Amino acid sequence: MASTDELRAVMESTLTRFLENSTLAVKNKDTSLFSALLSPDCLRYLKPTTFVKSYPFIKAVETNAEYEARMVPEVAAMEEARVKIVEIVIDPIKRHGSAHVEHWTKITGREPIALEICWYVDFTEDGKKISRIVEFIDTAASSKIIESILKLAKK
Structure with a gap:
């Protein structure tokens, strides 16, 4: 069994790579990278609920396959994406983690x-x-x- 410090390091690496995969998904035009470090039964909850209700094509809870499918047109429209991890917190005892991220997106023909x-x-x-x-x-x-x-899709 791994020590608590070893487990924390593994979890931090997993979370860091998960966050960085959004850059790679756009660069490689491969939405499967969004789920590469997720368990097959992972569910994604998008918050706040008021935002989700504003866009009927976005579900409040998505499976890996649903998220990847929804992201296909978004990734196709993106020239570039970058992520800056501001803070990561890991709790190896409870198997929880959190991250604050600054995400930069460049849509084709638009300002970042x-x-x-x-x-x-x-x-x-x-x-x-x-x-x-x-x-x-x-x-x-x-x-x-x-x-x-x-707007880009309507052109």
């Missing part, structure tokens, strides 16, 4: 948009996969991104 996201995750027993995600997004910036993508 920066947004903040706070992630709360649960890990599998060994810490190598994420088993549950709660994502709180910057609603103002996210709305700008969605509206830019919708």
Whole structure:
């Protein structure tokens, strides 16, 4: 059995790589990278609920496959994405983690948009996969991104 410090290091690496995969998913135009470090039964909860209700094509709870499918047109519209991890907190005893992230997105033909996201995750027993995600997004910036993508899709 791994020590608490070893487990914390594994969990931090898993969470860091999960967050960085959003950059790789856009670069490689591969939405499967969003779920590469998630357990097969992982559910993604998007918050706040008021934001989700504003966009009927976004579900409040999504499976890996549903999220990947929803992200296909978004990734196709993105020229570039970058992530700056501001803070990560890991609790190896409870198998929980959280992260505050600054996310930068460049939609084709548009100015870059920066947004903040706070992630709360649960890990599998060994810490190598994420088993549950709660994502709180910057609603103002996210709305700008969605509206830019919708305008691009109408062209």
